[in-house]
Amino acid sequence: MNDTGHKVSAAAPASPIERNQFVALLESVPDAIVMVDSAGRIALVNTHAEKLFGYGPGELLGKPLGALLPERFRTSHAEHAGDYFARPRRRPMGAGIELFGLRKNGSEFPAEISLSPVQTESGAWAMSAIRDITDRKRIERELKEKNAALEAANQELQAFAYSVSHDLRAPLRAMSGFAGMLKKSLGPDLPPETGHAVKRIQDNVAKMSKLIDGLLDFSSLTWMALTKKTVNVTELAQSVFNELTLSSAGRRVDFKLEPLPACRADAILLRQVFANLLSNALKFTRERDPAVIRAGFRHENGEHVYFVQDNGAGFDMEYAGKLFRVFQRLHSPSEFEGTGVGLAIVQRIVQRHGGRVWAESEVDRGATFYFTLGEATHGNSA
Numbered sequence: 001m002n003d004t005g006h007k008v009s010a011a012a013p014a015s016p017i018e019r020n021q022f023v024a025l026l027e028s029v030p031d032a033i034v035m036v037d038s039a040g041r042i043a044l045v046n047t048h049a050e051k052l053f054g055y056g057p058g059e060l061l062g063k064p065l066g067a068l069l070p071e072r073f074r075t076s077h078a079e080h081a082g083d084y085f086a087r088p089r090r091r092p093m094g095a096g097i098e099l100f101g102l103r104k105n106g107s108e109f110p111a112e113i114s115l116s117p118v119q120t121e122s123g124a125w126a127m128s129a130i131r132d133i134t135d136r137k138r139i140e141r142e143l144k145e146k147n148a149a150l151e152a153a154n155q156e157l158q159a160f161a162y163s164v165s166h167d168l169r170a171p172l173r174a175m176s177g178f179a180g181m182l183k184k185s186l187g188p189d190l191p192p193e194t195g196h197a198v199k200r201i202q203d204n205v206a207k208m209s210k211l212i213d214g215l216l217d218f219s220s221l222t223w224m225a226l227t228k229k230t231v232n233v234t235e236l237a238q239s240v241f242n243e244l245t246l247s248s249a250g251r252r253v254d255f256k257l258e259p260l261p262a263c264r265a266d267a268i269l270l271r272q273v274f275a276n277l278l279s280n281a282l283k284f285t286r287e288r289d290p291a292v293i294r295a296g297f298r299h300e301n302g303e304h305v306y307f308v309q310d311n312g313a314g315f316d317m318e319y320a321g322k323l324f325r326v327f328q329r330l331h332s333p334s335e336f337e338g339t340g341v342g343l344a345i346v347q348r349i350v351q352r353h354g355g356r357v358w359a360e361s362e363v364d365r366g367a368t369f370y371f372t373l374g375e376a377t378h379g380n381s382a
Contacts, residue, residue, distance in 0.1 A: 032130040036065050038123050052132060054104035065128075070102045090116050101130060110137050161216050168212055176205045214341030221348045226266045233260040233306070236267065237295050240274045244282055252290035253282070260297050261304050263373050269349045270373075276342040277308040277369050284312030284367070292366075309368040314361040323359055346371070 026033045032049035036042055042060050050057060053068055060067075066074040101111040112133050118125045179201040186194065238257055245253060263270075278293070285291035292311040297304050315323075324347040346369075350357045354374025361367035 029129065032132075034060070034065070034068070034128045034130060035118065036126045036128065038125070040064050040066070042067075043122070043125060049130065052103075052130065053101065059104075068102055070100050070108055073099060090114075101132070109134050161220065169209070172205050172208055172212075176202060179205070211341075214345075218341055218345050218348065221269075221345065221352065224269075226269070226352060228264045228266055230262055231265050231267045231270055232262055233270070234258075236271055237274050237278070240271060241278050241293075241295075244275070244279055253285075254290045254292045256292075256294045256296075258294075258296035260295070260306065263304060265353055265373050266349075269352070273346050273349050273371065274308070276346050280342060280369075281308055281310035281312065281367075284314075285310050286312075288312060303372045305370050305372055307368050307370045309366065311366040314363050314365050314367050316363050317361060320359060320361070324357065 026044070026046035027048075029046075030048070032052040033044075033046045034042055034049050035044035042063050042065060045060050047057075050060060053060070099111050099113055100108045102108055110133050112131045114129045116127045116129075118127045179198050183190065183195070183198045190198075234257065237260060241255055241257070245251075245255075274295075278295070281293045282291070285293065288311055294309040295307070296309070297306045299305070324343050347357050350371045350373065355372035357369065357371040359367055359369045
């Protein structure tokens with residue numbers, strides 16, 4: 001320990017002045033610091049280096065730097081060291097050179113090393129900052145394994161979706177075709193009970209087809225790549241509403257659209273979010289005259305919170321946890337048609353953008369659906 005109170009080991013040739021110059025730096029950084037003279041001998045180390053390599057105070061001094069490297073690296077290191085002292089230059093951490101350190105007990109660890117030339121009274125030295133990256137390597141390996149597993153799962157899901165699309169649609173088409181042939185063969189004097197049975201077959205085939213479409217749409221969001229760009233959300237929402245109301249002639253719908261802030265999102269998927277939310281608003285305000293639908297936003301905790309609000313049938317908040325589950329519905333098919341997939345798709349899209357979605361409602365007093373997209377754009381509303 002020197003007069004500054006820091007523990008540092010230095011070779012005899014280094015003067016007290018030189019030791020005092022470097023000791024504060026050596027002991028203040030979290031990395032192991034090893035300083036080597038032009039002969040390749042260790043001249044100065046900090047306590048982090050001694051602990052990292054498993055040596056006691058002063059044991060490393062005078063040793064060749066190669067003693068801290070596994071045998072397989074020593075020849076190439078000697079060549080690099082000669083070149084380095086001939087042309088000193090700074091080399092930062094992560095310079096693309098993978099190295100391993102060798103502890104006193106013979107164990108190895110992956111290391112990241114930076115080099116900096118230092119001029120001292122004893123001549124040119126090289127200062128190495130050495131970092132044990134064992135944990136980082138482990139995390140990278142685990143992440144790579146998880147990504148591979150996720151990719152395999154996505155491929156299996158795509159194969160399943162392909163199977164659903166082709167293997168289930170064929171029998172449905174057959175059922176629909178045979179029901180139509182049966183109805184035609186029985187002629188215009190079809191008994192009421194038989195006609196009702198045939199119609200139920202056709203209606204259920206149509207419903208099953210819609211469920212398959214919804215399931216495929218939902219599953220495809222797992223592997224579909226996001227293409228984010230700046231989106232004019234006001235224009236997008238207005239365009240979606242105009243398309244949805246083409247088939248709503250005769251209904252009085254009071255649609256209020258606030259200027260919405262632009263955002264970075266996948267425009268196609270964001271369009272699907274507004275299509276599902278606005279179509280739900282139109283569906284559940286069917287008994288209202290006029291139907292009142294509002295699309296707007298608010299600022300909350302640094303985020304843009306978009307919302308779609310209506311004065312429709314609403315729902316009991318006790319069951320709000322079921323809203324975003326696949327095939328979960330809070331109203332019977334006799335009240336409102338649907339497959340129970342639309343809100344699950346909304347949630348999946350929002351989550352893939354790093355956002356969240358939730359709802360507030362009262363029975364017979366409308367509902368409001370809120371969502372964020374994971375980032376706020378602090379520009380003008382668009």
